[in-house]
Amino acid sequence: MSHTPETEAAPMVRFENVTKRFGDNQVCEDLTFTVAPGEFVTLIGPSGSGKTTILRLLMTLERVTSGLIEVGGEPLSHMPRGGRTVPADEKHLRRIRRRIGMVFQQFNLFPNMDVLRNITEAPVHVLGRDKEAAEAHAMELLGMVGLAEKAREHPSRLSGGQQQRVAIARALAMRPDVLLLDEVTSALDPELVAGVLGLLREIASTTDITFLCVTHEMGFAREVSDRVMMFDAGRVVEEGPPESLFGEPGHERTRSFLRAVL
Numbered sequence: 001m002s003h004t005p006e007t008e009a010a011p012m013v014r015f016e017n018v019t020k021r022f023g024d025n026q027v028c029e030d031l032t033f034t035v036a037p038g039e040f041v042t043l044i045g046p047s048g049s050g051k052t053t054i055l056r057l058l059m060t061l062e063r064v065t066s067g068l069i070e071v072g073g074e075p076l077s078h079m080p081r082g083g084r085t086v087p088a089d090e091k092h093l094r095r096i097r098r099r100i101g102m103v104f105q106q107f108n109l110f111p112n113m114d115v116l117r118n119i120t121e122a123p124v125h126v127l128g129r130d131k132e133a134a135e136a137h138a139m140e141l142l143g144m145v146g147l148a149e150k151a152r153e154h155p156s157r158l159s160g161g162q163q164q165r166v167a168i169a170r171a172l173a174m175r176p177d178v179l180l181l182d183e184v185t186s187a188l189d190p191e192l193v194a195g196v197l198g199l200l201r202e203i204a205s206t207t208d209i210t211f212l213c214v215t216h217e218m219g220f221a222r223e224v225s226d227r228v229m230m231f232d233a234g235r236v237v238e239e240g241p242p243e244s245l246f247g248e249p250g251h252e253r254t255r256s257f258l259r260a261v262l
């Protein structure tokens with residue numbers, strides 16, 4: 001996908017001069033970037049370079065130390081009220097969080113609920129959707145991820161690959177604008193990785209969801225991304241379309257990272 005400035009839609013995600021510190025540890029340093037609606041952006045870089053923190057900031061699991069983050073034009077840190085701008089309250093954050101889905105390395109399914117309930121829980125109890133409509137949608141999603149026959153199983157009875165498919169269906173059940181993927185295949189047995197990546201590739205190509213993806217799967221990143229951002233020590237050292245970033249990296253840090261992982 002290419003975006004010229006003239007035709008560029010308002011960004012779905014915007015980071016402006018974002019800095020995040022944990023005590024003395026500066027994890028993100030003055031980060032400024034945008035992600036367009038429907039774009040698939042992959043974050044690569046060495047462990048500890050701040051990639052997961054960026055996803056957690058977006059998910060409002062962490063707060064910025066300074067700077068601004070917007071999702072769909074709405075700031076995470078503050079909101080308009082009565083002609084003034086006031087700090088964001090929990091209600092405002094919940095509203096933004098609903099637009100964002102996240103899939104984690106460790107699946108994080110609810111162990112005490114069957115697969116169907118894992119998927120319908122948030123649509124029914126957070127969005128207030130009708131239970132039957134939510135179940136019909138969940139069954140449709142389970143069909144899409146190839147697990148319709150597992151609707152009444154508990155997560156512990158599923159393989160890692162199947163659990164991750166359920167987690168993906170659960171995220172999609174909220175009809176998110178943005179989907180955050182945090183090393184979603186890292187905990188899987190090698191033979192299960194390709195199936196999950198294939199599923200994500202299909203979702204990326206058939207929906208207009210905006211993706212931010214942290215992965216060590218460079219082949220996948222190369223194939224599916226519109227743009228790859230290479231992080232080091234909390235900064236973007238280089239970014240570009242995958243063919244140029246992987247094909248002819250311009251920065252020595254990118255070259256040495258790719259040599260180590262490819």
Ligand code: ADP
Binds near residue numbers: 045051052053
């Ligand atoms: P990556 O995803 O690139 O491996 P992370 O974003 O997980 O990097 O971590 C970046 C740095 O932030 C690391 O030094 C990590 O120890 C630190 N960090 C992350 N989360 C916390 C936290 N909740 N408290 C303190 N330090 C943290």
